[in-house]
Structures are given as C-alpha cells and as structure tokens.
Amino acid sequence: MKLDIETLVDLYRDMVLIRAFEFGLEREFKKGNVPGMLHTGVGQEATQAALAAHLTATDAFFPDHRCHGINALAQEKYQGDGERIMAELFGRATGVCSGKGGSLHSANPKVGNFGDNAVEGSYMATVLGVALAYQMRGQPNVACCIIGDGTVGRGEFHESLNMAAIWKLPVLYACVNNGYAISMPVGKGHASPDIVDLARGYGMPCVIVDGNDIELAYAEVQKAIEYIRAGNGPYFLEFKTWRWQGLFSGEFRPPEEVKYWKEERDPMRLAREKIVANSAMTAEDLKRIEAEVKAEIDQWINFAKGSPMPDPAKATADVYVGW
Amino acid sequence: MKLDIETLVDLYRDMVLIRAFEFGLEREFKKGNVPGMLHTGVGQEATQAALAAHLTATDAFFPDHRCHGINALAQEKYQGDGERIMAELFGRATGVCSGKGGSLHSANPKVGNFGDNAVEGSYMATVLGVALAYQMRGQPNVACCIIGDGTVGRGEFHESLNMAAIWKLPVLYACVNNGYAISMPVGKGHASPDIVDLARGYGMPCVIVDGNDIELAYAEVQKAIEYIRAGNGPYFLEFKTWRWQGLFSGEFRPPEEVKYWKEERDPMRLAREKIVANSAMTAEDLKRIEAEVKAEIDQWINFAKGSPMPDPAKATADVYVGW
Amino acid sequence: MTQTSARTRTFVQALNEALDIAMERDPNVYMLGEDIGEMGGDFGVTRGLWAKYGEARVRDTPLSEAAIIGASVGSAMMGMRPVAEIMFADFIGECYDQLVNNAAKMHYMFDGQFKAPIVVRTACGGGFGGGPHHSQSVEGWFLNVPGIVLVAPATPADAKGLLLASIENDNPIIFLEHKALYRVKGDVPEGHYTTPLRRAAIARQGKDVTVVATMKMVHEALAAATELEKEGIDVEVVDLRTIRPYDAETVLESVRKTGRAVVASEAPKIGGLAAELSATIGEECFHDLKAPVLRVAGLDTPIPFSLVLEKYILPGKEQVIAGICSVMK
C-alpha cells in the first residue's frame, strides 16, 4: 500500500513535532526547568505518529514513558492545546493534570489518553477493562496499550494477553522494541529477541513492523485497528525501532550501532527521502515545515514556563472521590 | 521404550499407595478428623508416581495441592516414615512440619520436598532460585515445579519460564492438566487448551504426555530429566489427566466425561492391565499388593490419629530465625 | 436508608441479596472472579446470579489476580461498576500493585479526571485450620495507602447495606468478608438500602470502657461484654465498619465518655489497625484517659495450620475480657 502524499506530509509534520517537543524538553530539563526524570521518544517518531494517526478520541491509549509525542499529538488534534502536555511536564497548574502527574502520568480522557503508569507493565492489566467496557457496550473502539520491549518481562504481559484472547477483547498491543530496557539488550532479557515469539501462543495475529518507516508503520497499524474494530479480538504489533536517548550516564551502545540507527535508520530522514522522491516537494519545503513546528514548540515551552505553579493546598484534593 | 516388569510393578505399588493415602485421608476428612481444606490426587496417580520415581533426594520438587502422594512417596523412600506426611495433614506434632503447615504446606528438604505454597503459582518464581543454586554450584540436579492447568493463569508463569530460559536453569515444569481449575474448563480459562502452546515461545522443549499411562509418563519424565541434568536448561511437560474429586459441592462435569475417565482411563486399571498382559502376575497378585499397601496406610492413619497435638506455645517459635 | 420489614438471613445470603439488587438496578454493575459463575463462588456468595444475569455480567476468570483487578479498574475508568471477587484475601498480594499504585492513585494523580469505583470482595480471617495462606487479616496491608477504602461488616444487615453502599460509591473499595461470619444469621431488611460508609456503629452501649472492634472481633467483644456485665462492668462496643478512612469521631466520643479503651483486632498486633486506633485515641483523648489504651490482637506470627496452634495465636473473647480487666484496674 502506498500512502498519498498529503497523508505522508501530515505524518511527517507529526514526526517533526514529536522530535521538536522532545528536544525542546530535553534542553529545558538539562537547564533544570523540568523536575523529576525524563525519557524521550527521539528515534521512535514514526511508530508514535503511526499510532496517533489511527486512534480516535473515543478510542483509548495507554502511553508509555517515551510517549510525550503521542500525548501531545492527541491533545493538539482533539483539543487544540498541545501545550498543556508541555505544561504538565513542567509541573504547572495549566498542565493536563494540573501538575499532579508529570511526565509519567499525563492523561486526558477527552483525547483518549488514559495515562502512563510508571510501574512498567501495570496498565497491561488496566487496558483489559477499558476494552471490556467497549465490548460490553457494543462500541467499535480500540484500547491500545503501548509498551516497551523491557516491559514484556512483567507477569502482567501473560495475564493480559491471555485474558484479552479468551474474551476476544478489542486490545491493540503495541510493543515498541527499541532493543533495550535501560541497559539490558532485548535478546538477553527475553527468551527471544522477537517479542512476537512470546505473544504468538495466545492465538492473536502477531506482526513485526519496521517502526522507523512511517509508511509501513501507518499501514500495519491501520490493518490491526480495522481487524480489531471488526470484532475479531486482540492484535499484537511489534515495532522494531531504536531510541536515541542512552542512559542518564551517557551512551553505552556500540558506536556502529549508534551510527547506523541515527544516520541510516533515522525515521525523519527516511520520511524526508520518501516525500522528496515521490512529490514535487523539496528539501526546502520540508525545512520550512520544520521551522514552523519548532516555532510552535518554542511557544509551548514559553507557555509552560509562564504558567503558574499549582496552589499547594490543592495537594490534598481528590484523594477520595466526594470525600 | 518398554518398562521392565519389576519397575512397572514398583510403580504400580506407588500408585496404589497414592490412591489409598488419598481415599483414607478423604474418609478421615469427612469424619472431621482432618482440619482445613482437602484436595486429593485421585486419578492422577500415574503422573505423580512417574515424577516421584525420577526425582532424587538431592533434587528439589515443589508439590501442588494434590501432591500428598508425591510427598508421601518421597518421605517413605528417603526417610522411611511416610506416616509423617499423614500426621502433618492431621495437624499433629509428629508431622513433617510439626503441624504448622498442613495439607498445603508439607515440606521436608531431606527428601527434596520444598513444600507447596497455597498461593497457586507463587513457587513458579521460587523454583528459579533453587535451580540457580544448583547451576551456580555445578550440581547436576533438577528443580521441579508441579502446577495445575489453572495455575498457568498467573503472571509468574511467564516470568518464570522466561527467566529459566534466558539463564538456562535446570527446571522441570510439570503441568498437571486435569482439564479444570476448580470449575473453569482449561479451554475457557486459557487461550489454548494445550498449555504447551503458551510455553513454546520460550524456546524450551514442550511435550504433551498421557498422564494416565504410567509407562509413557515414566519414559517422558526420564527423558526430560536426562536433558536437564545434561545442562541443557528447562523443559516443559504437560500431563493430560483428570481428577476424580469434583467440587466440594459435588460433581459438575458431564456424566459421560466422568464415566470415561473413571472407567476407561483409570490409571490404576490401565497399569493393572499392562502388568497382567506382560507378565506372569495375575489380578490376584495385584490385589494382594493393594491389600498390603492399604494396611500400611491404615497404620499411617492410626499413627497420625494417635500422635499428640503440638504444644500451643510452639506457635510463637520460628517467626524469625535466631530471634 | 429506606428499609422495609426485616427477615432472618445469613451473612452470605445478605451479600447475595445486595449483589442481586445492585445488578438489577444498574446495568453498569458486573462481577468478575474465579468460579463465581455457575458455581456461585467458593463460599456461595454469587449463587444464582450467573443464571439470572448471564455470563457477560457474571464473568468467570482464570487465576489471574492482577488481570482481575486491572480489568476492574480499566472498566471503572469507563464508568462501569465492577465487583471483583478475590477468593481468599491472602491472594490479594498478587494484585497489590494494581490496588495500591493504580486504583488508589488513579483519581488523584490524573487530577480527578478518572475514577476507579471498584469493589473487591474477599474472604479473610482465620479460625478454621486454613493455614498460613487462607486465614490472614489483610487490612494492615492497606492501612497506610491513601486512596484505598476498606470496608468490613460484622453483621448480615451491615453486610448487605455496606455492600450496596460500596458498589454505589465512587472510590476503590476492598470489601472484607470474614469467613467465620458467613454462616452467622441476623435480621436483614428487604429490598434496597445502604449503610453509610465511614460511619461506625455503637454495637452495644456502655459507660465503663470502650472496645473498638471489627468483623468477628465485634462478636467476641459483645460476648465479653455480656460476661462482664455480671461483674458489673458496663462495656461499650464500637463496630468500626469502615476501616479506612474511619470514623474517628464516634470512637473518640465513646472513649471520652468511658475514659478507657481496648482496641481489638484479629490481625497481628504490631503495625496493624489496633496501632492506628490506639495512636489516634492517645493523641486526641490524652486528658480523658484513665488507663493506657490497650491492644488486643493476634500474636506476631504467621497463622499456623494445626487448630491448637491457631487458637493460641488468634484473639477471642477471653483475650478481650483480659484486656478489659487490665484497663479497668
């Protein structure tokens, strides 16, 4: 399947936004303006843009710790205020969770964002219930759970896939296999470097996707979501990709590997080449898009920085509902 | 592989012991002499006898809640006092755990019995450590973890198989698939009625065994244990069998199913027929064995009943080691 | 609390009625757990409901405690009202993360955008030779977890009213059912009614000493009170009913009146509910207390199998009586 050029350019713009968001955030984090911890999605833009493109506001997704991009895209697309994701990361009152959640807990049900859970893998169980609600109510929606390759180590992986399978729940498992869990190579942490090998026994379709090729990723997500919406039950996608962020303490991966992924397999570059090869657009046109998006992200950062801190007394609100 | 007749008769005697033990226990339980809950292994004698036959006192096994038989066989074989398993079930001071453990927690490291854990599946994690100790010390031993089909629902199933696989640990997974977890049919509770389908992704040998045929079960356990002792890593056996005990509230399975398993697939009958067909032994000879064993079990029950209750003050001992 | 004529029912029947009424009234209510369907649950609490409401709303699950709670929470985020059964409370350690890090924090960390109105019914408590993994009192595991609600009925009428109130409440609730109470009988009003959460009950009025208790210990306290009445000691028994967040006002008011307090709990003494109650009473009633607040609780051990051992470590009427006599000195 070949993508029409408008869609491809739109997706490219989404990818640019993700990268600009992450780079801007990282810069502010290093300056000490963003508290807590930070995991960025740089390098995984194609996978993220493909998922975001197909999920509607009435679907649900559970973003992982590198999903600022998906969160921002959904927030911008459905509410027109992507800057509130940025503000949340800065711990501001204008953030989507008024500063209570931060990077690891930015949610907004209005855009289908059901929030990360920093205990990796725990929402593999939660996603079952969202899907069950769709099923019991006859809604043709999808509950998507985005997990890293490392997260697959958790017992909930098994409980979740099994229950989704026996109840034929509308769950899309999107495993972002970037080759490592912190420092642990996927092939050392799991019985197979291909996560699909661990998923196949549950009888759902299991597909490996080139997560750095936006065209392929877009098509595979589309297929999966159509399958699920048609009531066929769960579906498992494994995106092979790579994260640019090393460890907090620096790069630990072999230089050839770093070079390969950052240069030859850079999803941005691959997308740019496709666009230029298949349309009248030039590298200059794409640069203009990049500049536009970057300017917007700078505004978001300014919005976040200029936003007030939450009222401390709010810290005791909402522990219990109604009490 | 055909078993020599002496081995087969020995195994038959073991099976007889298991059944007599369970029936005797059940009778006493109904009379109110055995506290707590009771799950019996009747119907699963061939599987249990096959496992017990190949495990040595320096191997380790984690018995499930229907493994009184294995526990008693090991206790009798290596310590000559199988009656202490019975006494434990009666909550007596002479029991293997002095009455602190009961049916669900009868252990004795001297015979390789590492004890049940009534939180089903939890010892799927524990078994890893026992196997790891063997491996780190270069001992050619096997850590065997006996689980029901229902227990496979637990997340530890995945964490355990994965870790055993990546570390090539000497673990024998013995899944006793008797078709049900309490009232839940295996095919309804799991993505596949064949548990091996869920295990295969971890890359270890996965074999389905007729758990009611002592000859086949014995041979398959032998193969698995040889493979593990040779340092090849974990092995997964799924025994297809059936438990005679229904629910506490009575029988819930279709009458044809009950009839099929109790009559045509009774492991005792199948073993008897094999012996009589392949040796000079007669049905009368086998009856004699049965009578002998039953007399011994009656003695065990008398021993248990005649044993003193534990000293109540012992209830506060051994909470902490050395404190 | 609308209630019509009362009839005698067991604790199990009262719970079953509550579930039936809740399922009947609200299509968002559904149940999930191991063997709760055709079999009606290990203790018969869900009996008949599978036949009446069908297997979409009375869902048998595999032995996947984390998935049971996860599925509950996820569906609750969507507006459903799941009632999960964890067969024995001892197994709740398997889904501890799901309850503590997910259900309990959901509403707070997402700034009120999600709710997690789940009810997790579970059978707790000892006394029947169930051994270390089928007998525990688990409220202590959750006492220090803001966001969690712990409900613990002592009578059939409260079992029904508190369960209905719990299902209708918007918070994540662990609903403790003491196994020794399942066969207890009592008057149970017909039809729909709720017993308020976070409200203790005065199970017995008295003026000399306050005993604060929950579940089975309420009955032990009442038995102790009856016995001590003969000796001229007039015992007030407060049944806490909701353990977290609890009704400190009723407790403190009673202690201020009597000037003496015994807190009775089946769980081990160290670090349990009894400690929390004692600390709060000590803080708030310092000048009213005529004697130290005394904890009557389980000994600091796992729960052994043999009945003679179990009886030795679990508190009963005798221990409550001894405790009361000690603070009356």
Add this chain to the structure above:
Amino acid sequence: MTQTSARTRTFVQALNEALDIAMERDPNVYMLGEDIGEMGGDFGVTRGLWAKYGEARVRDTPLSEAAIIGASVGSAMMGMRPVAEIMFADFIGECYDQLVNNAAKMHYMFDGQFKAPIVVRTACGGGFGGGPHHSQSVEGWFLNVPGIVLVAPATPADAKGLLLASIENDNPIIFLEHKALYRVKGDVPEGHYTTPLRRAAIARQGKDVTVVATMKMVHEALAAATELEKEGIDVEVVDLRTIRPYDAETVLESVRKTGRAVVASEAPKIGGLAAELSATIGEECFHDLKAPVLRVAGLDTPIPFSLVLEKYILPGKEQVIAGICSVMK
C-alpha cells in the same frame, strides 16, 4: 563491631563497600536486579562489582520483580545469600506476595526447616519530583507482616554496617535506601564491620523531648534540634534503624526520661510506622507522658509530581519543630 580508621564517604559509596566486602568474604553472596551489572544500578550502588565478580554473581534481570524475589528466596532456601535490588521501592508491590506469603512465612510454616536469608535493597522516599510511583515510603506496607525485617539506615556508616549485618543475617530483609540520602557524606569505617540489627541509635542526646525518626527524618529531626537548642529546648533524637522488629526498649527508655514524644515519619500519617510507635509508647509510658505522643508525618495523599505540591505534603524540619513545640506546651 571491629572498625578501623574512618574516612568520609557518601551513602552510595558506603553501600557499595558493604556489597564488595560481603561478596569478597562469602561466595554464597550474589546480587540480582535490573541494570545492576555493567551499568552499576540506577543509583550507582553496585558500580564496579560486575567487573570485579563477573556476571554469574552480579546478575542483570529482566523487569520481572516477582521472579527476582522468587529466585532470591529459592536460592536462599539452598543456602545462598542473594542481595536483590528492586530499583524503586514503589515497584515492590509487584512482588508483594513473594515477600509476604513466601519469604516472610517460609521459616515458620515449614517449621524451621528452611530459611530465606534474602536482602532486598530498594530506593524509597520523595522530594525530587519523582511523582506518585517513584517517591513512596513503603515501610507501612510491611509493618503488619510478621517474619519480615525492615532495615532503614540514616547515615553512611550505618548504611554500610547495617547492610553487612543484613547480608549476614538469616531472615528476609527489606533494606530501605532513602534517595535523598544517597549523596549524603559521613565518616565510614574501613573494612568489615556490622551494625547490629534491632538496635536503635541515640542520634542526639537531649532531656526535654524525644523524637523518634528514621532515614531522612532523622536529619530533619537533628536540624530541628539544632534550631530549638537556641530556644532552650533540648531534643533527644532516636534513630530507629531497624523498623521491624524494632527496638522498643531504647525508644521507651528515652521517652521515660524526657516525658514527651514526637514520632516522625515521611510516610502518610494514617496507619504507618508513626502510629505503631505512638501506640506502643502510649501503652508503655502512660504514666510518664506529660503530653500526648504526636505524629509528624506525610499528609494522607499519594505523592504529587509538581515540587510545590510535593513539598506541601511531605514533612520536613519545620513540621518537626512545630510538633516539638506542640508537645512542649
């Protein structure tokens, strides 16, 4: 406790030394956890040990917290001495069952035939914007669990001595490392020594009021004491060091002397360690107390992300001062 000349070391270095010494002395000691190998752990506590002892004894694991503890317990049953790392204490809910139902009960339920000498090191505590799942104080989750040992150092010297003592001890131990202390420096004796478990330390002698604290709160209490000295209030600070089972004697002796007690804990107030200490002091020192025992603790909420919110709910020096002033009135 044999100790040679002291040098200045960080808390992290002190822990690292303890691990190195334990690995060196006993071939049964090994470590397992996420990223503890070549990377040296998320906080650098295991740095250098993988290179020194090899990957068989410094084992990187997948994100399988239950398997990590299970493997630890199983190997401990065989006589090994595993030191597991659970990266953040918040994740310990994932292996709660393994700790509570298996490790804690193993020795007891099998009548002393097995031991489970495991040490589970884990980073706890808030104050750095880690949010609800990277900031919790988890000791309250285990307070009501007989069989579990909770160790909680406050200084680099104790970090080393208590970790060595824990590894050499035969019980299952959860070893709490407060993240805010990792970079704290202090004198640390060279070589092998142990600091006794179940023994509190008098971190500061005083005669007017006792503050009982653990981990970071010990430092807040000491800072409060320094400040109140100017006002003529002489504060005694007891550093509990082992939380379960704890050294009630030292606590009670101090309170009997001062007649006033503040119990300080970072965890939420309700149902936590502060409650246990208050209850015990109330029971045992009733006649010595000149004022009610006061709890200074976290507010009853999850831990919010934004630093202004987090600061609002976590207790610090100011709250300890206010608490002391209140009991001095």
